[in-house]
Amino acid sequence: MAADNQANWAARRRIAAGWAHHLWHDKAGLFGLAIVVLLIVVAAAAPLLAPYDPAAQALRDRLLPPAWLAGGQLAHLLGTDQLGRDVLSRLIFGSRVSLVVGAGVVLLAGAFGTALGMLAGYCGGRVDDFVMRWVDTQVAFPGLLLALVILVVVGANVPSLIIVLSLNGWMVYARMARGSVLGLRQLPYVEAAQMIGCRGRRVIFRHILPNLTSPLLTLSILEFARIILAEAALSFLGMGVQPPGSSWGLDVAIGKDYMFRAWWLVTFPGAAIALTVLGVNLLASWLRVVTDPREREKQFARRMARKRHAEPVPAAAASVEARP
Amino acid sequence: MSRIARMALCALLWSGVTAAAGAQEITVGLGSEPTTLDPQAQEDGSERAVNDNIYETLMVRTADGSLAPGLAAAVPTAVDATTWLVKLRPGIKFHDGSAFNADTVAFSINRIINPKFKSAQLSFFNTIANASKVDDLTVKIITKGPDPLVPVRLYWMKMVPEAYAASDKFAAAPIGTGPYKFVAWNRGSNITIAANPDYWGAKPQIQKATYRFVPESGTLLAGLMAGELDLVPNLLPEFIGQVPKSAHIQSVLHPVLILNADGGITKDPRVRQALNYAIDKEALTKALFEGYGKIDQGQLLSSDDFGFDKTTTAYPYDPAKAKKLLAEAGAANGTLQIVGTSGRWLKDRETVEAVAAFWEQAGLHVDLKILEWNEYLKRLWDRQSRPDAIYVASKDPLLDPDRPFSTYYQAGGMGASNTDPKLAELVTKARTEINNEERAKLYRESIRIAHDQAYLAWLLTYEDLYGLSQRLTFSPRPDGKMLVSTMSVAK
């Protein structure tokens, strides 16, 4: 048992080392990871990092430009908004909303969707029919439009945003989980496990779920990026986080009224959204490559091909090999 | 026509548009499309912006805000407490050629007060019982009770042609008596009006006006800066420096906080006074509205308004006194709830947030609630439990104290948070007092009571700002009407 465990650990360490090695070579992925880590650190340590209380207003210091422009003050590095609040501090605290809404929706929708999808794939028959019908029905709903209406009714705040966006987004997980389970069920080892009498729950948790982790992880991260944008769009339309709360989307929405006087109010939170989503997307595309053995092989082959490029190899042959 | 030719033609037309319209044409930018062009149906600022030029009223406000006859030949006269006679100007025709006479006036009045018509403007007119023709140029108006405001109300009611109003085209292609005729309504895009050559009054200089609907305030401003628009109302004070030209005038809106005099921490009048002392109205006006506003002298009225009391002045900013009064009342460090809303009135949320900050400086803990509109209205109208302080912008398009005082001062009014019997009696009495001298006196007395008791926290009256293109001349009016006939363009 102990030896078994040790071998397991060694294998994991090898995989981790492989990932790290790969990450080092994939500069874009590294950049993405850096941004995501930064986001988490900033959100977690917001009270320590932010120079001011994000809600503290100083009416006499309103609409100050960033420090490097004429009229800017070093005390307010990225300037102040229409109530004299520090833009940098609001940016730092705003990361919390993006993170909480993004993570909340991914967890809620992911858990619900995956569970239903696995159930459908594993049980098949009527259960499958019912769940997939439900998924198809909901996919055909005009999602954002209904979300707008519902948010007006229940009132826009962080919990209701999470719930509404989850209601809107669980279907992708269900489809993916079902598809994977259908594929896995026919694999010899799962059939074997079932045959030797493993109970359903054991089969699901020991044999199927681990195989779902990597596609699920990639999908979750992509969804996370999508949710950040959706939250920003809802806030822009005035149906997202409400003042006195703060989020990047809301800050753009409010700042847009002042766009011609104070470009920094729209630019910084907008850029923060774009940068975060970009980082998350880069991380997801790197993760997709490392967790997919086929993709990994391709990359390996490409590197080999490049190495061999110096040697006199027929061009056509090299390029065919480069695409295994 | 081939597609390329069509595109070329479109491009050509577009180049015509960018040349900022011809010499005597202007383009006005509105934040929303009029929901209808029936002038009696809705409470819709965009509808008014267009129809104020097409339709006319029996009474008008002059450029200085005083009441004068419009389609009426003279100020209506009260025959007895509930009967008014209105003489009409002769020889006026609607744009379709039909005559303007006592029949159309009686029809217009009876149309809007009929509950079945579901007019959203009814609350301005529901003291009127009915109207009837006396002779061709005389109309009799009967009110439900004594109502000194009949001439004022008539300034707000547009006169419509009887025969055409029944047509289903009426709400889409209006016909009035005004200096401009309706030309076209491209749904979703623009409305065009043109000068009426047969207008009975002075001929306007501007021949054509186009109204464009642009919901995003940033985009609206961009249009003004790019020279596509000549006039944009409801400009934010921050942009005065950005736009080519601007104009401003006192608004009819008075943002205030209603303080609960019947319970909670604000039950003690000293607390309510302290709250008034704690607000730096000067800083609020300067900082939030860039100086485009005047301090409300503690009366919910502007200095030019009927009933204004010169002896009452705003509570000065005195944080020390505020703290002292709070301590005396045993309310230092107390908690106070403020209810506000967002996006309804100019800088509503910012104003509430700023007030909350002032009250925190006075040592109170402020629990600030910014509610969605319907939730907010529920709190505003809840007669059972009043919030300690609730923000509202009192609006008085009739430019008369009756409406705001009945709503926010009089006990039982939709937004009032006091049960002062004396104040209620004064407001009720004023409502039926035909003698204007007496009426003004009653209002002045109510103002003094409300002020001493600090039933509200008065803030300011801000100014309505208009962004103008370089070539446009326009003096904003106290009634807020954007009358194209009073504008002119250079060149």
Add this chain to the structure above:
Amino acid sequence: MGRYLLNRLWHGAIVIFGVTAIVFVVTRLVGDPVGVMLPIEATAEQRASFAHELGFDRPIIEQFGSFVADVAHLDFGDSLWQRRPAMDIVFEKLPATLELTLVGVGLAALLAVPLGIMAALRPGRLADQATVFMSLLGLSVPQFWLGLILVYIFAVRLHWLPTSGVGTPAHLVMPAITMALPALARLVMTVRSAMIEELNQQYVKVARAKGLPALRVVGAHALRNAAVPVLTMTGWEIIRALAGYSVVVETVFAWPGLGLTAVQAITRHDLFLLQAVVFTVAVMVVFTNVLLDAMYQMADPRMKMR
């Protein structure tokens, strides 16, 4: 095939009914529109009488009953504000939304195919990496932000294009680009991976080994097979736009379509108009879905029919 389509249509009908019922419930929860329609100073009696005339004081069950009866013959009632049939307004706004959606997504699809192929021909090379990075960037920029910045640069600073509104092809340029960018990003990625997949198929390798030039191989064989996923994704982009993302673009550019109408109906609590808009959007989404399925079936008969 016929039975399959019939099945899909039946399913679509269920979806539409579901959406309609949800919309009714949700819009009634929004609260009666009286608070938004009357001036705030109106008295309680005035409000009550107004609500009575509008029929909002009837029991909710009774309101739902007459609502369903009316919807059965496509009568959504009159818009509360505009006082004309809500469906008339919807049909008036529909062309603008369709124009923006089709031009935007069409533009994205047209650009995505050559870009995606270019990237796929040399995966991992500079052109590919640049394309992938730009696509990710395109996916990451919030649409409303992009729109605002375009307006600022091209309309306010440079005066090349009108800030907003409709009327000429020039008016369409910025809204269409804003609409197209995220779709373009996703489509480029789809084309690229579909093409890489196809280029790795045995038949392509054989064709190239026989010495056929790369472009011919791409044009004649690979592209045709890669068309299915690309078409599917294009359809999805249209659905995405219809299902709500046009709201954002229409708001920024004052584009008089259904999205803008929906937002205004929400803020004005124009319940009947809102119901009509959501119903129409749901019908269009369902219809596009069925169309997409049918196309899918025709393009790839191997697809297992459900």
